[in-house]
Amino acid sequence: MLRPLLFTQRISLLLIIFIFFNLTLSAQEINQSPLCLTAQEDHKRMQEQLGITQLRPGKNGNPSAENPANYDENKANPFPDLPKVLVTEKGKKVDKPKIWWDVKRPQIAEDFAREVYGRVPENVPEVTWEVEFSEREFLGWTPVTAKKLVGRVDNSMYPEVEVNISMTVVTPANAKGPVPLLMMFGRAAVPAPMQPNRDDYAAINHALKNMLAKDPAIKEILDKYPAYNPLVRPKNYNDYGFFELSESDRARALELINAGWGYAMIDPSSIQADNGDGLTCEGIIALVNKGQPRKPEDWGTLRAWAWGAARGLDYLETDPDVDAKKVGIEGVSRYGKAALVTLAFEDRFATGLIGSSGKGGATLHRRSFGESVENLTGGGEYHWMAGNYLKYSANAGIYGKMDASDLPVDSHELIAMCAPRPVFISYGIPEEGDSN
Numbered sequence: 001m002l003r004p005l006l007f008t009q010r011i012s013l014l015l016i017i018f019i020f021f022n023l024t025l026s027a028q029e030i031n032q033s034p035l036c037l038t039a040q041e042d043h044k045r046m047q048e049q050l051g052i053t054q055l056r057p058g059k060n061g062n063p064s065a066e067n068p069a070n071y072d073e074n075k076a077n078p079f080p081d082l083p084k085v086l087v088t089e090k091g092k093k094v095d096k097p098k099i100w101w102d103v104k105r106p107q108i109a110e111d112f113a114r115e116v117y118g119r120v121p122e123n124v125p126e127v128t129w130e131v132e133f134s135e136r137e138f139l140g141w142t143p144v145t146a147k148k149l150v151g152r153v154d155n156s157m158y159p160e161v162e163v164n165i166s167m168t169v170v171t172p173a174n175a176k177g178p179v180p181l182l183m184m185f186g187r188a189a190v191p192a193p194m195q196p197n198r199d200d201y202a203a204i205n206h207a208l209k210n211m212l213a214k215d216p217a218i219k220e221i222l223d224k225y226p227a228y229n230p231l232v233r234p235k236n237y238n239d240y241g242f243f244e245l246s247e248s249d250r251a252r253a254l255e256l257i258n259a260g261w262g263y264a265m266i267d268p269s270s271i272q273a274d275n276g277d278g279l280t281c282e283g284i285i286a287l288v289n290k291g292q293p294r295k296p297e298d299w300g301t302l303r304a305w306a307w308g309a310a311r312g313l314d315y316l317e318t319d320p321d322v323d324a325k326k327v328g329i330e331g332v333s334r335y336g337k338a339a340l341v342t343l344a345f346e347d348r349f350a351t352g353l354i355g356s357s358g359k360g361g362a363t364l365h366r367r368s369f370g371e372s373v374e375n376l377t378g379g380g381e382y383h384w385m386a387g388n389y390l391k392y393s394a395n396a397g398i399y400g401k402m403d404a405s406d407l408p409v410d411s412h413e414l415i416a417m418c419a420p421r422p423v424f425i426s427y428g429i430p431e432e433g434d435s436n
Helices: 005-030 038-048 097-117 198-212 216-224 249-256 276-280 283-288 300-318 334-345 373-379 389-395 411-416
Strands: 050-056 127-139 142-154 164-172 179-187 263-266 322-332 351-354 394-397 423-426
Touching: 005 411, 038 050, 038 097, 038 276, 038 389, 038 394, 050 334, 050 389, 097 300, 097 389, 097 411, 127 164, 127 249, 127 300, 142 249, 142 300, 164 179, 164 249, 179 334, 198 216, 249 263, 263 300, 276 283, 283 300, 300 322, 300 334, 322 334, 334 351, 334 411, 334 423, 373 389, 389 394
Parallel strands: 179 263, 179 322, 322 351, 351 423
Antiparallel strands: 050 394, 127 142, 142 164, 164 263
């Protein structure tokens, strides 16, 4: 029979338990802090995960540089053999819609998720939308309803990172029913916020001056300038209580509103920062990964922005002013890439307008004209893509030398994933600096 523990033994045991508990707690507290790696550190760690010892540099836009970008159409297609869209991995011809939807399209989506854009994690938290304010505004002389929204991402799994998606929804105020809507990536500001009239400005300035005058030093200054008002009405503001938009802004917004459409502006930076520094420190990727580096198949920023746009569509499906079956997605340049990825992976969007999306968007990865795969993998823009994408610019490592021809998919298949929905694709002019 064991003897009862002596008093000193009990004290020692309790002390050991106490120390162990505090060490465990300290380790947990350390793990709660995001790593906040720099882009260079994160990029290096991804190379190490993939066993890549050397990457090829990106093409240089300067024709006199050592590694200039190609703009000769005769040299633009070094890898002319493209993956076949209508043939399955087992060599079966896709000649029936069921084979496309059940077999081929899922194969394409899987390859893009694994090797190009990354997978959306299964444990992505819920988003709760809140209307911060709604007001009647004017675009020119056209009345609109403008709503400012925030989508709060549940961060109970990792409170160290907060993600609040910023979105604005603008619809014609005199619409007879729900309207079609175009979602665009960009700054989510209401177009023409209502401002105080002249009398209200005077009342606010009077109150401000009385408040500021309580400080003797400030009162002395105000007494020197009795006609001074702290608040000044904007120059592009008229007596009817609304802003007069510039010609370019009016054209962009009014073209949609006067056609009976609404539009939404969703801020990509509120979903995930557009840099490698944010991957372990801020945004939805850092939140889900709890501040730790990505694995090679994890999602990149383009896929994160597409996820955020889909969450914006979740809200639009609840908005009585919007016909959620007729919502399109639009973007230009990097946002053109994100818009195309959104349309391909989220079939609730009805159409897409893709502008100058370049490599990683509508341009073939195998095509060598302006941008190249190496331009995306070299460092500055690697965060857009899955880590696995780095393999396709490797010169040396466990995979050996790989290039765009080793990709199992290409961009014509990303566009095919959008079918049968209409998608409009435009591109820039190389002579004017757009290599897309």
